[in-house]
Structure formats: C-alpha cells, structure tokens
Amino acid sequence: MENPMSAQLKPSEIVRQLSQHVIGQEDAKRTLAVAIYAHFRRMSANAAEDSVELTKSNILLIGPTGTGKTLLCETLARILDVPFVTADATSLAQTQFVGDEIEAILHRLLDRASDDIDRAQRGIVFVDEVDKLKAIGGEARATSGESVQHALLKIMEGAPVRLKDGRHIDTTNILFICGGAFVGLDHILTQTHTFGFISTTGGDDHKILERLNARVKPTDLLEFGLIPEFAGRLPIVTRLHDLTQDMLIRILTEPRNALIKQYQKLFKMEGVDLEFRPEALDAIADRAMERKTGARGLRSILEHALLDIMFELPSMRNLKKVVYDDNLFNADAQPLLIYEDAPLQQGGARE
Numbered sequence: 001m002e003n004p005m006s007a008q009l010k011p012s013e014i015v016r017q018l019s020q021h022v023i024g025q026e027d028a029k030r031t032l033a034v035a036i037y038a039h040f041r042r043m044s045a046n047a048a049e050d051s052v053e054l055t056k057s058n059i060l061l062i063g064p065t066g067t068g069k070t071l072l073c074e075t076l077a078r079i080l081d082v083p084f085v086t087a088d089a090t091s092l093a094q095t096q097f098v099g100d101e102i103e104a105i106l107h108r109l110l111d112r113a114s115d116d117i118d119r120a121q122r123g124i125v126f127v128d129e130v131d132k133l134k135a136i137g138g139e140a141r142a143t144s145g146e147s148v149q150h151a152l153l154k155i156m157e158g159a160p161v162r163l164k165d166g167r168h169i170d171t172t173n174i175l176f177i178c179g180g181a182f183v184g185l186d187h188i189l190t191q192t193h194t195f196g197f198i199s200t201t202g203g204d205d206h207k208i209l210e211r212l213n214a215r216v217k218p219t220d221l222l223e224f225g226l227i228p229e230f231a232g233r234l235p236i237v238t239r240l241h242d243l244t245q246d247m248l249i250r251i252l253t254e255p256r257n258a259l260i261k262q263y264q265k266l267f268k269m270e271g272v273d274l275e276f277r278p279e280a281l282d283a284i285a286d287r288a289m290e291r292k293t294g295a296r297g298l299r300s301i302l303e304h305a306l307l308d309i310m311f312e313l314p315s316m317r318n319l320k321k322v323v324y325d326d327n328l329f330n331a332d333a334q335p336l337l338i339y340e341d342a343p344l345q346q347g348g349a350r351e
C-alpha cells in the first residue's frame with residue numbers, strides 16, 4: 001500500500017474531516033466513510049495476494065440538487081489525497097462515442113494525478129446524473145442511456161482502458177461514486193416497501209450498511225430505467241436529505257470556506273469589517289429555501305444583495321464596518337455603515 005495514511009484513516013476520522021466542509025447529511029457521511037475504509041482495506045489485502053480476493057463496492061448517492069453530493073465527493077478525495085474527477089452521465093449519453101468519452105474521463109484523472117498512473121488507478125470518479133440514463137429502446141441519434149450504462153459498468157467493475165497515447169489505466173481499484181436526484185423515488189418506495197424488522201446476521205459493519213441501505217432496493221432503481229447489471233454494481237446506496245433553513249444558515253457561516261467568511265475576507269481587503277446579524281442570515285436562508293436549489297442559491301442571493309455596496313466599497317473613505325440585519329432585502333435597503341471616528345449613519349455612499 002503506497003498511501004498508508006489514507007488506509008489508516010478510521011471511519012470516524014473521515015466523518016470528522018468531512019464535517020469541516022459539509023453540513024448535515026450524517027447518513028451519507030457515515031456510509032461513505034465505512035465504504036472508503038473498506039475500500040482501502042480491500043486494496044491492501046488484495047495487494048498482499050492472499051487467497052480471498054475482496055471485490056469492490058461502488059457507491060450510489062441519491063439526493064436533491066444542491067444538497068452536497070458533489071461537495072462530499074470532492075472533499076472526500078481531498079481528505080484521502082487521491083485524484084478526483086467528475087463526469088456527467090447526461091453528456092455521456094449525448095455523445096456518439098461513449099468509449100472516447102470514458103477514455104477522456106480517465107485521462108483527466110491521470111492529469112489530476114500529475115501523470116502518475118499508479119496514483120490515478122487509486123482515484124475517485126464521480127458520475128453525476130445517472131438517474132437520467134434511462135433504458136429506452138430505439139434511440140439512434142446518440143448513444144442510448146442503456147449503452148452508457150453498459151459502458152460504465154464495465155469500467156466500474158474493473159478493466160484495463162487504453163488511452164490515446166497507448167498507455168493503459170486499470171480501473172480495478174478506482175472507486176466509482178454515482179450520483180443522481182432520482183426525483184420521485186420516495187413515491188416508489190412507499191409503494192414497494194413494507195417497513196418492518198430487518199434481521200441481520202453479520203458483524204457491525206454489515207449491520208450498518210444493511211440499515212442504511214434498507215430503504216432503497218435495486219428494484220426501486222430499475223423503475224428509473226437503470227438496468228439490473230448497472231444497479232447491481234452499486235451495492236452501497238445512501239441518501240442525502242433536503243437542507244433545512246437551519247442547515248442553510250450553518251452552510252453560510254460554518255464550513256472552512258463558508259460564503260460569509262469569503263465575503264468578510266473580500267471586505268477586509270478594503271479594510272472594512274462585514275457583519276451579518278441573525279435576521280440577515282434568516283432572510284438569506286429563507287430566499288434560498290424558496291428557490292428549491294439547495295445551498296446552490298446562496299451565493300447568487302448574497303452576490304446580488306451585496307452588489308451595490310461592493311461597487312461603492314473601493315471608493316469609500318474612512319469606512320470601518322458594514323452591518324446587515326433585517327435591512328438586507330428591504331426595498332430601499334441600505335446596510336448600517338460605521339465610519340472611523342464618526343457617529344452611526346444609515347445609507348449608501350457618502351457625499
């Protein structure tokens with residue numbers, strides 16, 4: 001094992017580090033952490049070449065848009081210090097040459113690994129929007145979703161892929177995480193599931209996986225047009241949940257590079273402090289909830305709200321602090337401006 005550090009990261013440590021960047025989604029974090037831990041264990045066991053060959057378990061992340069699927073995978077790759085690329089299943093389905101496209105994805109992975117094949121072969125590939133790969137017969141204009149699934153399952157399982165320059169990448173130890181919103185899945189679940197007692201016989205890990213998977217069965221995925229062989233290559237299924245107003249506020253303020261922290265840094269470069277009172281944070285989170293795009297709306301909402309002041313900022317003199325409270329979205333809203341040795345003043349630019 002060339003990367004003993006990653007192998008030794010325990011699931012609890014992986015979750016702890018993920019939580020510095022991703023708010024909530026505890027089920028998904030725990031499932032990912034257990035799966036990753038097992039993945040690295042498996043790699044070192046197989047490298048040791050003893051009798052039992054452990055096979056890989058790729059992962060399916062199901063969750064609404066903007067709730068952290070891509071962020072979780074990106075963060076995971078950073079924590080593990082392995083190369084990471086994302087690919088979009090819908091664009092794979094739009095090309096006529098899915099093989100070339102897959103080769104290109106692996107080539108990007110190799111780029112991220114600074115051209116180190118060994119390192120690339122231990123990377124993570126995130127394939128987004130797999131719920132759009134419907135198996136519909138008779139589609140000729142582009143590759144059908146179904147043939148994309150066939151192409152993907154081959155490399156997910158592990159196969160040598162020939163690159164344009166003649167080198168090969170073996171995907172056996174590359175971890176594939178698939179993502180998708182699977183809109184309407186809950187409806188399917190309520191129709192097909194009888195919730196009841198789940199008996200488990202295996203060890204603790206098995207029990208955890210069992211419990212977390214209990215809610216989504218491969219057959220539920222088939223209703224989305226996933227072919228059985230593809231769904232079968234994704235034995236670990238976990239779900240991300242809609243973000244609550246409270247979680248959106250935490251996303252604004254808590255992660256390492258939270259949006260509010262970023263704007264505060266930007267303002268600080270002009271020598272100005274930026275403060276958001278709780279009422280302002282509530283208002284931003286409310287707007288984001290209305291948009292139904294998860295945390296994705298937060299940035300544009302903030303950007304829009306701060307546009308005027310950011311325009312004025314570089315030419316304002318003696319300004320010490322900008323404070324937003326429930327004035328944030330009012331019609332003629334102006335932040336509270338606090339100047340160097342001057343009384344409080346409400347309003348935009350001076351003079």
Ligand SMILES: Nc1ncnc2c1ncn2[C@@H]1O[C@H](COP(=O)(O)OP(=O)(O)OP(=O)(O)O)[C@@H](O)[C@H]1O
Nearest residue numbers: 021022023064065066067068069070071251295296
């Ligand atoms: N749980 C979360 N914690 C912190 N930030 C989050 C969280 N969820 C989303 N974000 C932020 O919102 C933005 C969008 O998140 P992300 O790209 O992970 O969404 P997604 O689930 O992949 O959505 P899509 O299905 O549309 O691809 C990112 O900038 C991310 O920082």
Ligand SMILES: [Mg+2]
Nearest residue numbers: 069070071128
């Ligand atoms: Mg995404």
